[in-house]
Structure formats: structure tokens, C-alpha cells
Amino acid sequence: MRIAEGLRDLLPEELAFLEEKERSALSLFQAWSxxxxxxxxLEYGECVEPEMTRKGDLxxxxxxxxxxxxxxxxxTTPIARLVSSRLLPRALDGSxxxxxxxxxxxxxxxxxxxxxxxxxGVELIGAAAELADAEVIALSIEMLLCLGLRDFxxxxxxxxxxxxxxxxxxxxxALRKKLEVGxxxxxxxxxxxxxxxxxxxxxxxxxxxxxxSLTGGAExxxxxxxxxxxxxxxxxxxxxxxxxxxxxxxxxxEHVSIDLGILRGFAYYSGTIFEGxxxxxxxxxxxxxxxxxxxxxxxxxAPATGFxxxxxxxxxxxxxxxxxxxxxxxxxxxxxxxxxxCQSLRRAGKQxxxxxxxxxxxxxxxxxxxxxxxxVEPS
Amino acid sequence: xxxxxxxxxxxxxxxxxxxxxxxxxxxxxxxxxEVLADERQLTFELPxxxxxxxxxxxxxxxTFVEYGAADLGFxxxxxxxxxxxxVAELVDLKFGYCRFVVAMPEETLPPRLQxxxxxxRDLDRKRVATKFPRVAEQFFxxxxxxxxxxxxxxxxxLAPKVGLAEMIVDIVSTGKTLKVNRLAEVAQIFEAxxxxxxxxxxxxxxxxDIQILAGLLRDVxxxxx
Numbered sequence: 001m002r003i004a005e006g007l008r009d010l011l012p013e014e015l016a017f018l019e020e021k022e023r024s025a026l027s028l029f030q031a032w033s034x035x036x037x038x039x040x041x042l043e044y045g046e047c048v049e050p051e052m053t054r055k056g057d058l059x060x061x062x063x064x065x066x067x068x069x070x071x072x073x074x075x076t077t078p079i080a081r082l083v084s085s086r087l088l089p090r091a092l093d094g095s096x097x098x099x100x101x102x103x104x105x106x107x108x109x110x111x112x113x114x115x116x117x118x119x120x121g122v123e124l125i126g127a128a129a130e131l132a133d134a135e136v137i138a139l140s141i142e143m144l145l146c147l148g149l150r151d152f153x154x155x156x157x158x159x160x161x162x163x164x165x166x167x168x169x170x171x172x173x174a175l176r177k178k179l180e181v182g183x184x185x186x187x188x189x190x191x192x193x194x195x196x197x198x199x200x201x202x203x204x205x206x207x208x209x210x211x212x213s214l215t216g217g218a219e220x221x222x223x224x225x226x227x228x229x230x231x232x233x234x235x236x237x238x239x240x241x242x243x244x245x246x247x248x249x250x251x252x253x254e255h256v257s258i259d260l261g262i263l264r265g266f267a268y269y270s271g272t273i274f275e276g277x278x279x280x281x282x283x284x285x286x287x288x289x290x291x292x293x294x295x296x297x298x299x300x301x302a303p304a305t306g307f308x309x310x311x312x313x314x315x316x317x318x319x320x321x322x323x324x325x326x327x328x329x330x331x332x333x334x335x336x337x338x339x340x341x342c343q344s345l346r347r348a349g350k351q352x353x354x355x356x357x358x359x360x361x362x363x364x365x366x367x368x369x370x371x372x373x374x375x376v377e378p379s
Numbered sequence: 380x381x382x383x384x385x386x387x388x389x390x391x392x393x394x395x396x397x398x399x400x401x402x403x404x405x406x407x408x409x410x411x412x413e414v415l416a417d418e419r420q421l422t423f424e425l426p427x428x429x430x431x432x433x434x435x436x437x438x439x440x441x442t443f444v445e446y447g448a449a450d451l452g453f454x455x456x457x458x459x460x461x462x463x464x465x466v467a468e469l470v471d472l473k474f475g476y477c478r479f480v481v482a483m484p485e486e487t488l489p490p491r492l493q494x495x496x497x498x499x500r501d502l503d504r505k506r507v508a509t510k511f512p513r514v515a516e517q518f519f520x521x522x523x524x525x526x527x528x529x530x531x532x533x534x535x536x537l538a539p540k541v542g543l544a545e546m547i548v549d550i551v552s553t554g555k556t557l558k559v560n561r562l563a564e565v566a567q568i569f570e571a572x573x574x575x576x577x578x579x580x581x582x583x584x585x586x587x588d589i590q591i592l593a594g595l596l597r598d599v600x601x602x603x604x
Contacts, residue, residue, distance in 0.1 A: 185467070186577075186579065186582065187467075188469050189471045212467070275583075277584055281580065282578050282579075282580055282581075283447075284580065
């Protein structure tokens with residue numbers, strides 16, 4: 001029997017591995033005071049479509065009233081909806097910010113990769129300070145460490161370096177779109193030819209042309225100083241410096257690179273953005289950033305930041321967890337006695353397997369099937 | 380001499396572009412002529428440079444790179460556009476020049492406009508045979524037109540002859556194949572050359588190595604080495 005393309009089943013060893021990782025990440029989130037929520041699996045189309053280009057990625061259905069429903073492609077927008085419509089209206093003074101976390105499957109009808117995968121992440125809603133950005137980034141790094149990863153990198157950028165600069169320069173819409181696509185795709189060749197032919201201040205051309213390769217540590221932030229004649233760049237750089245500084249206090253700075261070339265599909269990001277990478281996996285394992293404008297669309301506005309991690313990436317690295325052997329395998333000629341013995345062992349906290357058919361004890365023994373074999377005498 | 384700090388893998392296209400690729404790398408100081416010696420061998424280690432070279436089908440290169448099986452690749456812009464893969468495009472390598480064109484049988488050419496170009500309006504809703512349905516569709520929809528792409532895997536020129544399609548979208552380098560098949564170009568879609576592409580995670584994790592190598596290649600292409 002075939003299963004639909006891009007989906008897959010998980011066998012016990014894979015699921016146990018995934019859930020162990022999930023549990024350890026969730027307990028880390030809890031230790032940082034993030035509370036778990038669950039949003040609906042199906043959302044109205046408009047709750048998951050802040051970005052036109054993502055439309056093709058949605059699994060969509062009609063309900064009986066003819067409204068469009070979609071399987072959630074991510075959690076950030078649904079949680080923004082939840083907070084804006086349920087938590088903010090009755091928020092007491094001092095109850096902000098909200099720290100929420102989640103874990104669940106998301107669905108994307110994109111080509112390649114998996115179309116159903118487990119996402120785990122946090123949202124910190126109601127805090128605009130750089131310290132909030134730093135907290136979320138530090139937590140993402142602690143999470144990668146707690147997932148057992150070592151040789152990873154988290155790249156930190158700021159959407160304002162390009163987006164706010166484009167506003168400041170009042171870039172013509174078509175050119176802005178082209179440059180944005182070029183930057184997001186890291187199409188250095190295309191961008192350079194575009195920049196060569198367009199009308200922009202030289203300094204701005206130089207900066208935009210440099211963006212894809214502005215990667216490194218504190219020295220990148222220093223290089224930005226040459227472009228702080230632009231107010232937008234000055235603000236973005238100041239905010240990055242503050243966040244980067246806090247990350248040192250969190251003790252995670254060694255894992256962080258500044259990377260001003262990050263720009264990505266979801267259009268709701270508005271400030272610092274970051275991505276996590278692990279070797280031998282061609283896709284980011286986590287993505288996050290600030291999205292101050294997203295909640296407003298659902299009624300109540302609030303600044304917010306967060307990240308999502310694709311837990312399933314770890315399975316792609318061949319993660320499996322061996323199943324524990326039963327403590328005891330119980331068999332005998334009297335079913336009632338066998339049942340009673342099993343129940344009493346289970347009450348004592350043992351993992352017990354009961355024989356439900358004829359038993360070939362020698363082959364079970366040979367397979368080293370469990371820790372103990374117990375034969376229950378009939379009388 | 381270039382020695383990668385973290386070891387780099389580079390995917391090169393099998394076939395006629397392999398010679399140009401090796402030539403370019405050699406000029407950048409990366410000795411890899413052995414790649415041309417045995418066409419059955421598909422991977423080559425260059426321990427002196429801490430590099431590994433993978434040779435594969437040109438159209439498979441973006442896949443190898445997108446999934447990170449190769450950090451870098453040399454691939455035609457035509458392939459990048461058609462496959463719309465998520466890879467970073469770093470350097471125009473200038474070889475492997477070709478053009479994407481719309482071509483039609485000489486006897487059914489559309490009328491010419493004053494500036495000498497062809498009036499394409501009548502091609503709306505026509506069928507177009509091509510190896511590159513995405514390129515064809517994008518080109519026509521940018522003109523506000525809708526065409527029916529018919530995907531073929533080779534010998535596109537045959538399609539208009541036997542009535543499978545009214546026109547073709549294909550890449551041409553000299554235009555000889557078109558002429559032999561009595562087809563004429565009615566519009567150019569874009570020009571393509573080979574590019575250096577990078578996996579977007581490798582681009583971050585091996586940024587220094589990749590920047591240096593990209594710089595070397597850029598200099599060679601610009602004639603500065």
C-alpha cells in the first residue's frame with residue numbers, strides 16, 4: 001500500500017528517538033518559563049496566508065459552508081491569532097510578555113523534502129527590547145545543545161538592513177522586489193548586474209552588493225559603521241550590536257555568526273532574524289526572528305519574536321533509539337494465573353509482556369528477547 | 380595555492396562543459412586535470428586542496444547542491460532557472476554561453492513590428508514544445524499571455540513539424556540546429572552562462588573557504604589571473 005508523496009511513517013525506534021528529543025527540548029523551554037499551547041490543526045485560509053508566495057505550499061480544503069481551510073504550515077501565525085484574540089484582550093497589567101512554546105506537525109505542499117514534519121519552537125510576545133531577541137536566540141542555541149548537537153552555527157541578521165533601507169531610499173516597487181528575491185536566493189550574479197544598471201546612491205549600491213558576503217563576528221558590525229549615514233542601517237546595526245552583546249552574557253556567542261545576507265520567504269519578519277545550521281544537512285534546522293507587525297492583523301497588536309525548529313531534521317541524520325527490552329516475559333498453562341502474575345508485576349512497575357499463544361522459549365532466549373522469562377506453574 | 384580549511388566538495392557537469400570547467404579551475408590554481416582522464420570515474424579527491432570533485436549530469440547539479448551532497452557546483456543558468464532550486468548563485472563563470480529563444484517554422488512566422496521584432500500577440504493560447512516548461516510559461520505570462528507547454532526530453536525541433544506544437548522554446552548556442560530544421564527565432568528570452576552555485580548551509584558553515592574560492596574564480600573570469 002502506497003502512502004502519499006512526501007509523507008512517511010515512523011517506526012518505534014524512530015518515534016522514540018524523536019519524542020525523546022522533543023521532551024528534552026520542551027523541558028528546556030519550561031525551565032525558561034515558556035508554557036506549551038496547541039492551536040488547531042486546521043485554520044481558515046486567511047489565518048495562515050500572510051505571504052502570497054507561500055500559497056502554493058498550503059494543503060487547502062473547503063468546509064461544508066464553502067470556506068477555505070488549510071492544514072497549518074507553521075505555528076507562528078496561529079499562535080499570533082491565539083494571543084491576539086484570546087490572551088491579549090484579557091491580559092492583566094504585568095502579565096506581559098507571554099512566553100509560549102509548541103510542538104506539533106506542520107504541513108507544506110512544497111516540492112522536495114518532507115511535506116509533514118514535526119516543528120518545535122517558542123514565541124515571546126509583548127516585548128520589543130533587544131533583550132527579548134537575545135533571550136529567544138540564546139534559547140534556540142541551548143536547545144540545539146540539548147538536542148545533542150555540537151558543530152552547529154546560528155546566523156544572525158536584521159531585516160532592516162535591507163527592508164528599512166529600501167523604505168528610506170523610497171525604492172521603486174519592482175526594483176525592490178527584484179533585489180529582495182536576489183538577496184533571498186543569494187543570486188550574487190543577478191544582483192550585481194541589477195545594481196550596475198539601476199539608479200541608487202553609490203553608498204547604497206555598495207552596501208546591498210556586499211550584503212550576501214557580510215558574514216562573520218563583531219567585525220561585520222564594525223564594517224556597517226561605514227554605512228550608518230543611512231538612518232535605517234544605523235538603527236539595525238545598533239540593535240544587532242545590543243543583541244550580540246547580550247548573547248555573550250548568555251554564554252552562547254561562540255555559536256553565533258553575524259550574517260546580513262539572511263532574508264527569507266515569510267514576509268512577517270520585521271527586525272532581527274536568525275537561522276541555525278548543522279553540518280551535512282543542506283537546510284536550516286531552525287529559523288526565527290522578530291515579527292512585530294503580525295499580531296496586528298488579528299486585532300490586538302504586540303511586538304513579538306520566536307523561532308521554529310524542524311525536529312525531523314535529526315531523523316534525517318539517522319537518529320534511532322533502541323527499544324527497551326521487557327523486564328519479564330510471562331507464560332504458562334493457566335491463562336488466569338498468567339494474567340494475575342502479569343498484573344502484579346505491572347503494579348510493581350515492571351515492563352511486562354504476556355504470552356498470548358504457544359511459546360517457543362528456547363528461540364526467545366536465543367534472541368535475548370527480554371531480561372527475564374517466567375513460567376507460571378498451573379497449580 | 381588554495382587549500383580549503385574545512386574540505387569542500389564541488390560538482391562539475393559531465394559532457395562538453397567539463398573541459399571548460401577543468402580549464403577554469405586549473406587557471407585558478409586548482410590542479411584537477413585528472414578529472415578528464417577517465418570518464419567512468421565520478422569522484423575525485425584533491426588532497427592537496429582539501430577538495431573533492433563530483434562529476435554528474437548537468438541537470439542533476441542543482442539537486443546535489445541543494446541537498447548539500449556537494450557544497451558547490453558549476454551549472455548553467457538555464458538549469459538554475461528551470462529547476463528553481465534554492466541555491467546561492469555566486470559567480471558568472473562566462474563559459475557555456477547559450478540563449479533561450481522562442482522559435483517557429485519559417486513558413487508560419489508572425490508579422491514583424493516597426494522595430495523589426497516579431498508581433499507575439501497571436502501566439503497567445505498556442506502550444507509550445509520545450510524541455511523548459513517553467514521558462515516558457517514565465518516568459519509568456521510576463522507578456523500577459525497564456526500558452527500550453529508540452530514537455531519533451533529532446534529533439535524539440537521535431538514538434539512543430541509534426542503538429543505537436545506551434546512553436547518551441549529551447550536553448551541555442553549557434554542557431555545551426557534551428558536552421559537545419561527550418562525554424563527561425565522569433566524572440567529571445569534570456570542569455571545563459573555557467574554559474575558557481577553553493578548550498579546555502581555550506582555557504583554559511585564554510586563561508587571563508589567559499590568566499591576565497593569564489594574570489595579566485597571571479598578573478599580568472601575577469602582576466603585578472
